[in-house]
Amino acid sequence: MNKREEKFVCCICNVGFGIPEFPKLLPCMHMICRDCLFQVIIAQTSRQEYVDKESEIYCGMCQRYVHIPYCNLDDLPTVFKLIQNKAEQTICCEEGCCTKGFSYCYECNVIYCESHLEQHIKTNPTHKFEVFNEGKYCLKHHSIKTYYCCTCNEILCPECYVLDHSGDVVCKYLNYLSKFYTHDRFNISKRVYNLSQTVRRATEIYDSFYFNQQPMTDAQLAISSTQIEQLISQKINELKKGGKLLTGVSKMVNELANEFRIQSPICPSFSTIKTTTNLIPLKGTIDVDLYFYDVYEKLTLTSDIALTLVPISHILPGCTDYLEEINHDLADEISGDGGEASASIKEVGKGRIRITIKGESIGDVCLRVYVHKVEIRTSPLIFHVIEVPKKVCCSNKDRNVCCISSMCTLQSGAYVISDRNNHNIKIFDGNNIAVAGGFGKNNGQFKLPTGVTSCVVDGKEIIAVTDMLNCNVQLFNTVGNHIKTLGRSGPLLNGCLLKPTAVAISNNKQTVYVADSKYNIIQGFPINGQPKIIVQKKNIGEFQIADLDIIETESKTVLVILDSLNHRLVLFNVDDETYKVKGRYDDCDRRGHFSFPRSLAIDHTKNYIYVLDGQNRIQQFNYELFFMGMYEYPSEPINKIYYSSSLNKMLLCYGTDYLHEISLDTITFYMN
Template identity: 20%
Template sequence: MASKIPDSYNFDEQFLTCPVCMLHFRDPRVLPCLHTFCRECLQEWVTKQQPLECPTCRTQVSLPDQGVDGLRTNFYVNNLLDFAAVKKVTGPGVPCQVCEGKDEGARTWCVQCAVLLCESCTNTHRRFPTLKGHQIVTQENLEASEGVPSSFQRKAFCPKHEDQVLTFYCEPCQTLVCVACTVVNHSRGDKHNPVEIGSVAERKKRDLQKLIAKVEPRETDVRDTLKEVERELSELQTSADAVIEQATAYFDQLIALLQDRKEEVVTEIVSRRQEAGKCLETQKEAIEFELAGLTSASEYCKQALGHGSDVHVIEVEGQARQRVEELMTTPSDLTARPSQVVFTEGKAVAEFRDGVARAGCVQVKVKVDTSKCTVEIKPTIVEFSNVSLLSTVDKNGQLCSVRKDDFTATLTDPSGQAVPTQLQEKGRGLWEIFYTPEVTGNHRLEVKVNGGAVAGSPFDVRVQSRDTPVLTIGREGSGEGELDGPTDVAVDMEGNIAVVEQENNQVQIFDARTGQSLRSFPVDGGRPWGIDTDSNGQFVLTGNQAIRVYSRKGKLTKTLEPDCLRDPCGVAVLQDGRMVVADHSQQSCLLLQPDGSLIRDIGKGQLQNPRYIAVDESRDLFFVTDWEAHKVFVFDLEGKLKFRFGKQGWNVGELLFPTGITVDPAGNIIVVNNWNGRLQVFGPDGTYLITVARVRGRDAQGIALTSDNHIAVACNDGHCVELYRYK
């Protein structure tokens, strides 16, 4: 069967040409990267370069122990070269290469001998026993074929038995062998299993088909991308010229503005110079006139004194006095007149210089495919700063950078009023869109990049009230993702939420972003209550007169059963491993060593029913909610009561059977009421600040602040954990 390769006259010369010597291949050898070169070219290349790199793809290659001679021969290229040579020389008048045309012209080609034969020599060739396996291709077959006939292939001979064709494949050795080898070196047994190459070749062909199926999609993508890159290269000069024109016009405009201002300033300088000159000329004329009068009077008086008689002096004194009094009565203005025109730089010149340095920004932009861009709309709460995440990608789906000025993000409320938005780059191709809606209801977010709307825009943004949980985790049950009687929550080192289930006697870990259950582990002893994590990420749990420590994977590492412990509830672990535990039966809090031994009993006689604990190590304080006193007590780690706050009531700032408590990074204290679900924030000194929400789930218990500013609340009777936005 003929291959799809066209005849020799249409062969791509580049396909048959060595990339090094630029001549037809001579003994073509294949490198591990599958590029082919002449054997001699490779040998010369090896002497010039170490480590050896492929001349075409620059991939570093390792030669076999035999060097270039150990590389595989490219039989396919050899066949094409043979076929091309034969197609060029076969035809009327071409002599036989054995008898040199003494009888008749060449009619056939011996593939193994690589010679043209006449009909007589062909018959003789076929009669030699040692040449019986050679393939003879007739001129008619060559002329009739549209491509290379499948029979037009050199037979591969055994390197150990040169007259034997390779017809077997030894599977354990992964080596082609001849019949003689199957007897001498590869006889069937434990170490050798020669099989006919036909069956092996069929399997290898299937493997090659799989490789083709694997490579072709990527090849198509690369080829298409190459065409796109070539197209963009061809357009690059045009776009660059357009940008140069744009930049030139921009700076020409700036220069024109400066030139106009320059002319205005020069004109003003000339005008001011003329005004000042006129003023000075007027002053000069007046001063010269006065000076002439003063000089004349002075000289007159001096002459009278020097040369006049007494009679003459008496006669002229009155006249001289009158003249001097006139001169002194109307003196010229000797005040300094403006004598210089000064140019002063504007105050904004320094800023202008900096601005000029930033005037215009040159970038090589990647084309954004708006159809593949995505916007992640996160749960939105009224009067809170909310964020949506925009991902900008190219046509291949890869994140790509875009200038901030290329974005527009417009949010409108239900009445059509615009809500201010801000864009902030989070990373390459990732942008955060911030907005603070003032009303609840469905809003619309329109996002455009380079003037084109991203896929799905405009987006529906549902703005919920403060009392609506951003996420509700779990429902009643004992299966995966289900909860039964949760009493406390903690945030692990990965930011996930760990939930204590009192009725299921287990801890279940949830993804804080999606609420998906990740894993769970059972708690020994039954009836667990409180949970916290230590500095190593281990889980510390209270319950049933004991403290149990579990690894991050949920394996029990130790159980502490100190005699001082009666009915432990909430627990908080310090950085050094010490623990503060609320024991409501003993109406006190216990400060314990990491091994469970008692350091001190705190709050006895002051606390009535302590429930949950929070610690602020920056101030060496811990906070405990008192269920019956409707207060929060604040102690230092030495056991001294520092202050307490709260009073019983249903109103804001009041506490009604407080349970869960935590502290934010600023030292503010977050407390939840069990009876009315009011989730409130107090300042570091206990002053009421704000109500975050009214918890919807029933019987609010332990709370925790997540890494992305949400408050997780364990709802015991609601069999769920609710997350509320904080700040």
């Protein structure tokens, strides 16, 4: 065992690596042998702490859960250099074959040469192999895998990409790994390269200053020295003659200071870019400011500054914070599936240039900035050209400013919002607004409308609105006419409410389900029947309802409950009173965990549940509560979300008088 191999051991068993104890690198940069890796997963699975879709493993060294890539565990990076000497000494296991070993079969626990491996694959296509090579190897096309298919969660070689995955969402495998492996030690060769580039630039800057500025400096000092002597002689003569006082001293000092000041060119190492966003609206513009420090000459925009904007393959959402290791490779690669943008520059002040970037087509673009043909240190920057979210203004000629507490849409695509400032609901299609309600306690009036939803019952679409202060839920038709009032104020009895907030309607059972955040119960109000308490503490334990929705199939009705007290998502089957739970507060940065969940939305077409929590994250789950992805849309804090099946868009509410419509493509774009 050489010195390199002696230095590294498994972080679990504390034993050196070998074959088949291959060293697997975790994103926290701790190395674990393959045997221990699978033993940890088995232990987590037995405690119901591991789900394939969430791909989190507990690292004993870090004492925390670590996000690992969404791929097969055997696809985790293998540090081949640690076992290279042992691999070179292996021999094929086939009788009579003395060829050097090429790979190891995990199922058969034997080593094969390349030719015998091909034969073995034909008879055992499901077996898993570890090839003795740096990186991941495609046994089908005999080439290194350099791409990752986000659609299939599979690593691909270039030929697999072109032949079998051309229509999928594919990115560079290194770019994909950069989302998880962010430590300085990862890809050390790239860091050395970047460091050498920095040294090269610094050397060029110094040489330019030394050889070009030194003669200029000497000449300016000589001229200034002569001017000082002349000015001093002039003032002394004036004093001697007694004809004039010594005036304009400050002006003279400023003139001399300007003469001494070195007229240096702008320096790339003292230049920086500042931007407030990396999102460029399609056909819209954003401004990026370029600052130059210690600059005294007037800039020449055409000769001093150069810009390049190139399309690049889409980076996985959230990766823009982790580009330090790979950004130069990304920026050098022009991709056909990237976005397009154009830019213009103008001077807006001393030492300050404004770059205006316009989004031309959707996708990712890379901006590189050069000063005196040298790239500045904060370049490149990655921007996303996205479809502009549609802003829907809900204000009307009300006495008070509209403040949206909840929203939904009708089958026609019309919006319905509850306005707690004006004590009414608004139904509008973008042009016409119908207002229902007003302050009061009578039927059709509100004191504090909160939750709102819609559903088709007996062929007619109805709107249900909870009123927190009137302690009831009211039903309206699609033009705002009052139909019926359900519930009343009173003690904890069937049909009594004290603080109704969220509401959901079952078409199968023709029942309105109302969440009471004071009693922490959910009551069912049949359209024609007696109310009944459906969910309470004895069913699912202590809980605090933040939001409520419903999932219905032909065989069952399931209430989707967002519990802010326990930071969890609960699916409660109304028929058999069984339930499933997802999430908790501890280590809330984990996938599938929440920090004060506040709103949920359901896509009944694709069977997805979206949960918004206090960190402005929207997590996506399927109906089995498997984690599907996380959507981090860069915006102000979101108060409420709603998925509109009629519009096929997500509605975001910020607690103001407008909504944002986000398309499914945008959601997918930012899902990680």
